[in-house]
Amino acid sequence: xxxxxxxxxxxxxxxxxxxxxxxxxxxxxxxxxxxxxxxxxxxxxxxxxxxxxxxxxxxxxxxxxxxxxxxxxxxxxxxxxxxxxxxxxxxxxxxxxxxxxxxxxxxxxxxxxxxxxxxxxxxxxxxxxxxxxxxxxxxxxxxxxxxxxxxxxxxxxxxxxxxxxxxxxxxxxxxxxxxxxxxxxxxxxxxxxxxxxxxxxxxxxx
Amino acid sequence: xxxxxxxxxxxxxxxxxxxxxxxxxxxxxxxxxxxxxxxxxxxxxxxxxxxxxxxxxxxxxxxxxxxxxxxxxxxxxxxxxxxxxxxxxxxxxxxxxxxxxxxxxxxxxxxxxxxxxxxxxxxxxxxxxxxxxxxxxxxxxxxxxxxxxxxxxxxxxxxxxxxxxxxxxxxxxxxxxxxxxxxxxxxxxxxxxxxxxxxxxxxxxx
DNA sequence: GTCTATAATAGGATAGAC
DNA sequence: GTCTATCCTATTATAGAC
Numbered sequence: 001x002x003x004x005x006x007x008x009x010x011x012x013x014x015x016x017x018x019x020x021x022x023x024x025x026x027x028x029x030x031x032x033x034x035x036x037x038x039x040x041x042x043x044x045x046x047x048x049x050x051x052x053x054x055x056x057x058x059x060x061x062x063x064x065x066x067x068x069x070x071x072x073x074x075x076x077x078x079x080x081x082x083x084x085x086x087x088x089x090x091x092x093x094x095x096x097x098x099x100x101x102x103x104x105x106x107x108x109x110x111x112x113x114x115x116x117x118x119x120x121x122x123x124x125x126x127x128x129x130x131x132x133x134x135x136x137x138x139x140x141x142x143x144x145x146x147x148x149x150x151x152x153x154x155x156x157x158x159x160x161x162x163x164x165x166x167x168x169x170x171x172x173x174x175x176x177x178x179x180x181x182x183x184x185x186x187x188x189x190x191x192x193x194x195x196x197x198x199x200x201x202x203x204x205x206x
Numbered sequence: 207x208x209x210x211x212x213x214x215x216x217x218x219x220x221x222x223x224x225x226x227x228x229x230x231x232x233x234x235x236x237x238x239x240x241x242x243x244x245x246x247x248x249x250x251x252x253x254x255x256x257x258x259x260x261x262x263x264x265x266x267x268x269x270x271x272x273x274x275x276x277x278x279x280x281x282x283x284x285x286x287x288x289x290x291x292x293x294x295x296x297x298x299x300x301x302x303x304x305x306x307x308x309x310x311x312x313x314x315x316x317x318x319x320x321x322x323x324x325x326x327x328x329x330x331x332x333x334x335x336x337x338x339x340x341x342x343x344x345x346x347x348x349x350x351x352x353x354x355x356x357x358x359x360x361x362x363x364x365x366x367x368x369x370x371x372x373x374x375x376x377x378x379x380x381x382x383x384x385x386x387x388x389x390x391x392x393x394x395x396x397x398x399x400x401x402x403x404x405x406x407x408x409x410x411x412x
Numbered sequence: 413g414t415c416t417a418t419a420a421t422a423g424g425a426t427a428g429a430c
Numbered sequence: 431g432t433c434t435a436t437c438c439t440a441t442t443a444t445a446g447a448c
Contacts, residue, residue: 126389
């Protein structure tokens with residue numbers, strides 16, 4: 001048990017940065033910056049500055065340095081995405097339609113952010129392959145988690161577990177790829193097509 | 207007309223690096239390194255070293271520096287992917303099967319390279335969004351080009367142009383996302399599922 | 413076209429006072 | 431827990447000889 005002064009709300013809903021503890025501010029800053037600039041494109045000093053923290057504080061909470069911080073940032077992005085995905089899938093009786101609407105929601109978020117707020121982990125994850133084992137492994141776990149959520153929703157809708165697991169792979173892959181293409185092309189179209197075709201694919205398996 | 211000493215073959219087939227001109231060696235080294243490490247993770251000096259060239263030569267051919275070189279590397283990766291895609295689609299009468307085999311070929315290449323040889327441009331492209339306009343635009347053009355090739359193959363197989371264009375978006379997105387997931391997870395499964403479901407999706411539209 | 417040397421700056425990480 | 435100052439190395443890019 002740590003005696004942390006945390007009477008304030010610290011859910012990710014819409015807590016003002018100023019009300020968060022130092023550690024959380026650092027993780028959030030790292031998450032946002034690495035999402036947009038990747039691991040190598042984001043500096044430790046930039047993270048500290050954006051988080052209104054000092055280098056001393058940063059290395060106090062993350063003695064493992066940049067790599068440990070990146071792993072925490074991936075975990076944070078994971079939770080963020082899980083929350084959004086659950087909000088779309090939880091009470092939906094038609095998962096095909098729910099997934100399509102989720103994809104269109106991603107397109108909205110992208111367009112509003114001028115195409116920079118894509119998947120919270122893919123940029124960092126892709127740059128970590130074969131080079132940053134802890135980061136890569138955190139990202140792999142996140143992807144597996146997301147597939148699990150999708151598969152669960154498909155099973156609930158009557159699809160057999162084995163088939164649902166297979167479909168979940170393609171659902172997540174297609175969402176990832178479409179978001180990447182949408183960002184690079186600065187266009188909603190890839191995500192709109194993903195929404196349409198994923199719905200068709202899921203419907204074809206019922 | 208430039209008077210270049212180029213009696214040697216310079217197709218991308220299997221030319222030994224030593225037989226290439228300095229400029230080509232630099233572009234190839236940049237392409238490979240940025241594919242694996244991204245734009246920010248790859249140093250100009252590392253590129254020069256890997257290409258057996260000096261910094262002076264590098265800046266002679268690319269006075270625009272790293273950004274101009276990255277753009278050339280994207281163009282190179284684009285041509286590489288186009289060649290592979292054409293080889294799979296060109297004489298195929300069944301595009302669904304051809305795309306599935308292409309996806310499995312990507313999985314082979316990935317596994318053989320210990321999951322580092324993924325899409326030649328996606329890492330650099332994703333890291334360029336909103337930060338390196340020339341690089342991003344070259345990547346966007348490449349994606350559009352690939353979609354055009356897929357759409358063409360689908361039209362040849364009897365699918366209406368409008369529908370083929372839509373499907374091509376999802377085909378490329380899914381391949382991109384599945385390759386990303388396969389790399390991060392160090393597993394063939396995402397690409398195997400993409401192969402299966404893309405074939406189903408295309409077949410459902412004939 | 414190619415080479416070496418170097419300028420100018422930013423990178424990650426640490427030390428030690430408070 | 432937080433702060434500043436600093437070490438050491440790497441970075442992109444340029445200069446000017448050859």
